[in-house]
Amino acid sequence: MKKKRFIALAAAALISFPSALCTNTFPQTADAVNISSVTFTNFDSRVNGGEPIRGVDISSIISLEEAGVKFYDDHGREQDLFKTLADHGVNYIRVRIWNEPNDGNGHTYGGGHSDLDTAAKIGKRAAQYGMKLLADIQYSDFWADPAKQSRPKYWQPHDHNKLKGEIYNWTSWVVKYLTENGSDIGMVQIGNETECFFCGEKDMYKICDLFSSGEKAVRDFDKNILIAHHFANAGNGHFGWYAQVMNECKLDYDIFACSYYSYWHGSLDNLRNTLTDIGNKYNKYVMVVETAYPYTDDDGDTFGNSVSSSSSGCELKYDISVEGQAKAITDVFQTIANCNGHGIGVFYWEPAWLGVPDISWEQQKQLWDKYGSGCATIYANDYDHDVTASGGSSFDNQALFDFHGKPLESLDVFLNIYPQKKPVVTTTSTTTTATTTTMTTTEPVRTKDIVLGDVNSDGVIDVFDVVALRKAVLAGNKSHELDLNGDNEVGIADLVKLRRYILGYADSDLTYKTIIVK
Ligand code: CA
Numbered sequence: 001m002k003k004k005r006f007i008a009l010a011a012a013a014l015i016s017f018p019s020a021l022c023t024n025t026f027p028q029t030a031d032a033v034n035i036s037s038v039t040f041t042n043f044d045s046r047v048n049g050g051e052p053i054r055g056v057d058i059s060s061i062i063s064l065e066e067a068g069v070k071f072y073d074d075h076g077r078e079q080d081l082f083k084t085l086a087d088h089g090v091n092y093i094r095v096r097i098w099n100e101p102n103d104g105n106g107h108t109y110g111g112g113h114s115d116l117d118t119a120a121k122i123g124k125r126a127a128q129y130g131m132k133l134l135a136d137i138q139y140s141d142f143w144a145d146p147a148k149q150s151r152p153k154y155w156q157p158h159d160h161n162k163l164k165g166e167i168y169n170w171t172s173w174v175v176k177y178l179t180e181n182g183s184d185i186g187m188v189q190i191g192n193e194t195e196c197f198f199c200g201e202k203d204m205y206k207i208c209d210l211f212s213s214g215e216k217a218v219r220d221f222d223k224n225i226l227i228a229h230h231f232a233n234a235g236n237g238h239f240g241w242y243a244q245v246m247n248e249c250k251l252d253y254d255i256f257a258c259s260y261y262s263y264w265h266g267s268l269d270n271l272r273n274t275l276t277d278i279g280n281k282y283n284k285y286v287m288v289v290e291t292a293y294p295y296t297d298d299d300g301d302t303f304g305n306s307v308s309s310s311s312s313g314c315e316l317k318y319d320i321s322v323e324g325q326a327k328a329i330t331d332v333f334q335t336i337a338n339c340n341g342h343g344i345g346v347f348y349w350e351p352a353w354l355g356v357p358d359i360s361w362e363q364q365k366q367l368w369d370k371y372g373s374g375c376a377t378i379y380a381n382d383y384d385h386d387v388t389a390s391g392g393s394s395f396d397n398q399a400l401f402d403f404h405g406k407p408l409e410s411l412d413v414f415l416n417i418y419p420q421k422k423p424v425v426t427t428t429s430t431t432t433t434a435t436t437t438t439m440t441t442t443e444p445v446r447t448k449d450i451v452l453g454d455v456n457s458d459g460v461i462d463v464f465d466v467v468a469l470r471k472a473v474l475a476g477n478k479s480h481e482l483d484l485n486g487d488n489e490v491g492i493a494d495l496v497k498l499r500r501y502i503l504g505y506a507d508s509d510l511t512y513k514t515i516i517v518k
Contacts (some may be wrong), residue, residue: 007257007516015456015499016113024059026441028048029091031380033046033322033350033409033410033412034323034326035326035330035409035412035413035416036330036334036416037335037411037416037417037418038333038334038337038416038417038418039223039417039418039419040052040336040337040343040345040417040418040419041079041337041341042341043164043341043344043346043419044285044341047185047226048091048092048344048345048375049421049460050332050358050419050421051348051416051421052091052337052343052344052345052346052419052420053091053287053344053345053346053417054089054090054091054345054414054417055090055092055093055134055289055344055346055347056085056090056092056093056094056347056348056349056351057092057093057094057095057096057097057121057136057289057290057346057347057348057349057350058081058085058093058095058114058122058350058351058353058375059094059111059114059122059136059350060111060112060114060350061081061098061112061122061154061352061395062118062121062122063108063110063112063113063118063161063371063372063373064352064353064354064371064373066371066373067355067368067370067371067373068356069355069356069405070351070405071084071375071401071405071406072084072404072405072406072409072450073087073153073407074406076175076406078228079300080125080129080172081352082125082126082128082129083129084407084411085129085131085411086129088130088411088412088414088415088419089172089412089414089415089416089417090131090406090414091132091289092131092132092133092134092186092187092345092347093122093126093129093131093132093134094133094134094136094139094189094226094289094347095114095118095119095121095122095123095124095133095134095136095194095305096112096114096119096136096140097114097115097116097119097135097136097137097138097174097220097396097409098111098115098138098140098142098154098476099115099139099140099141099154099155099170099382100115100141100152100153100154100227100265100377101113101114101115101141101372101384102115103296103379103383104256107377107379108377108379109369109372109376109377109379109380109382109383109384110368110369110372110373110374110375110376110377110379110380110390110391111141111142111143111372111374111375111376111380112353112372113371113372113404114372116173116174116177116178116309119130119135119178119183119442120178120181120182121175123135123178123182123183123184123185124181124182124183126183126184126204127183127184127458128182129205130457130458131184132184132185132186132187133178133183133185133186133187134185134186134187134188134189134228134289134347135172135174135175135183135185135187135188135189136189136230136289137170137174137188137189137190137191137192137214138190138191138192139151139152139167139198139199139214140152140168140192140199141383141446142152142294142318142376142383142384143278143375143384144193144194144268145192145193145232145327145508146189146193146194146195146197146232147195147440147477148384148386149194149198149199149200149201150161150200150383151199152199153202153383155199156200157302157517160201160206160210162207163210164200164209164210164213165213166343167199167210167213167217168213168214168216168217169217171190171213171214171217171218172217172220172221173219174188174203175188175217175218175222175225176221179221179459180183184458185222185225185253186225186226187226187227187228188214188218188225188226188228188231189228189229189257189289190211190214190215190227190228190229190253191214191229191230192220193230193231193232194207194229194230194231194232195231195232195233195236195238195242196242198210198211198239202307204241204242204245205245207248207252207350208245208246211229211246211249211251212251212252214227215251215252215253216252217229217287217437219252224447226254226255227253227254227255227256227287228250228253228255228256228257228287228289229251229253229255229256229257229259229462230257230259231256231257231258231259232258232259232268232274232287233258233264233267234258234261234265234266234271234274235264235267235270239256239258239274239278240274240278240384241276241277243256243278243281243282243284244281244305247282248435252274254284254285255284255285255286255287255289256275256278256279256282256285256343257286257287257289257331257354258271258275258286258287258288258289258299259288259290259291259349260288260290260332260335261290261291261293261307261313261318262291262293262312262328262331262332263290263293263307263314263315263316263317264313264314264315266386267512268332269317270333271288272338274337275336275339275342275343276338276340276342278342279339279340279341279342279343280340280342283464284342285342285343285344286339286342286343286344286348287335287336287344287345288332288336288345288346288347289346289347290347290348290349291328291329291332291346291347291348291514292348292349292350292351292395293307293318293324293328293329293398293399293409294316294320294325294397294398295320295321295322295324295325295397295398295399295408296320296321296397297309297310297320297429298397298399298403299397300353300354300355300357300393300396300402300403301355301356301357301364301374301392301396302360302361302364302392302396303355303361303364303375303391303393303394303396305391305394305395305396305397305398306322306394306395306398307397307398308397310365314504317354320321321411322408322409322475323410324410325398325400325410326409326412326413327348329348329410329413330347330360330416333345333346333413333417340352346436348374348400349395349398349401350393350395350398351398351399351400351401351411352392352399352400352401352405353395353396353399354393354395354396354399354401354403354405355367355374355392355393355403357403357404357405363402363460364392365390365392366409368390368392369390372506372516374390374391374392375391375392375393375394376389376390377390378390397476399473412434442447446488449488452481452484453484453485453501453510454508455458455468455469455472455482455498456468461498461502461510462503464501465496465498465502466498466499466502469482469494469495469498472488472490473492473494473495477490482494484497484498484510485497487514492503497510
């Protein structure tokens with residue numbers, strides 16, 4: 001899986017200040033991106049099968065697909081975005097969940113719609129490609145961030161205790177619904193970018209009481225699901241106090257998570273020191289659940305972008321290029337890897353939030369309003385009075401795909417994060433030309449490498465595969481994918497081999513097998 005591209009770099013690109021270089025960089029196409037690897041040493045084997053979380057938040061994907069946005073593989077062939085992400089090493093998908101993001105008359109507020117049904121669609125497809133889900137429950141009907149933490153409209157009349165009860169009920173419903181509809185939830189986030197502000201509440205002790213209700217709902221459902229709380233800006237110096245109050249309130253959570261947008265949130269050293277202190281003091285995991293960096297100053301969807309070289313209030317620390325973007329992401333992974341064993345991974349925020357390319361603003365607006373594929377529709381005004389117009393993506397210049405949906409080389413960062421323990425079940429198919437002497441056209445034969453032993457196709461080889469294989473053997477299943485020892489039989493010997501592999505015997509390596517994809 002190790003995939004690196006070494007090239008001669010333009011030395012100036014490494015040492016110059018971004019603003020001097022950031023014009024018309026869209027998009028670099030040559031193999032010009034140097035990606036360093038990052039290793040999380042002493043990674044906790046209880047987390048994510050012993051692998052750092054290489055995550056992305058693609059909450060807008062269902063709306064994008066409905067609006068007609070298409071995605072491609074490295075060779076320019078149209079392909080399911082989930083597969084492309086999995087092929088590039090992504091092992092976790094984050095999805096935001098809003099309560100009632102619509103006006104009650106069939107109009108979405110936008111922002112990818114982001115209701116529970118949409119989240120369930122995303123979670124199911126993620127699981128089909130072996131990726132776990134982080135359910136980012138925001139307890140809001142629309143965007144929740146440090147400036148806005150409005151209560152869902154139906155909860156607005158509630159007193160504290162009734163609100164607390166609703167948080168328990170809603171959280172329980174979300175995890176149950178997602179699981180029953182095919183998601184593999186590994187983690188739940190209780191609140192989004194809360195900075196002493198959550199669900200309309202600004203008293204940190206009352207916030208903790210509300211947090212505890214969400215935590216209990218998750219624990220009551222499944223004790224193996226990790227619980228995260230998410231704060232925004234390590235640069236503001238308040239993280240230590242949040243963690244202290246949460247400790248005083250005896251909150252039952254696993255991960256102290258934060259956003260890190262390098263142009264807004266201070267230095268990486270500060271991020272590392274802040275998170276390491278919290279990890280050490282309270283024995284918590286730490287992670288970055290949102291990061292991004294621009295690769296271009298251009299705009300792909302006629303809706304202005306949040307960050308570019310002309311933005312005010314931003315400290316752009318990297319070149320605005322694919323190379324600069326890859327370096328920015330790698331540095332965040334490296335920083336989290338350096339948190340004294342507490343760091344468990346990084347999520348990139350909305351790496352695929354594009355518009356349909358090459359259409360007018362009027363055409364874009366129709367899609368945003370109909371499918372909710374932009375940041376807001378005018379109907380959101382019903383809940384958020386600051387929304388006065390429809391909008392698209394202000395992050396398409398920070399995507400890891402170009403404006404036409406093709407992966408940028410910066411997406412390869414995820415392939416270079418170690419350790420990588422779980423075998424990745426599907427890898428990029430290789431195309432070979434069928435040999436024929438009589439046909440005038442040659443059909444490509446598409447093949448796929450599978451990892452032998454992942455009998456239940458969940459991306460991990462463990463005791464559950466033994467159970468599944470035993471069932472298959474008893475049922476007389478002769479599938480060649482179950483022939484682990486290569487003797488063209490499926491039987492007890494394969495079961496023995498799988499058990500020995502799981503127990504770590506050196507003689508029992510499982511290998512890849514190439515099969516033809518129909
Ligand atoms: Ca844009």
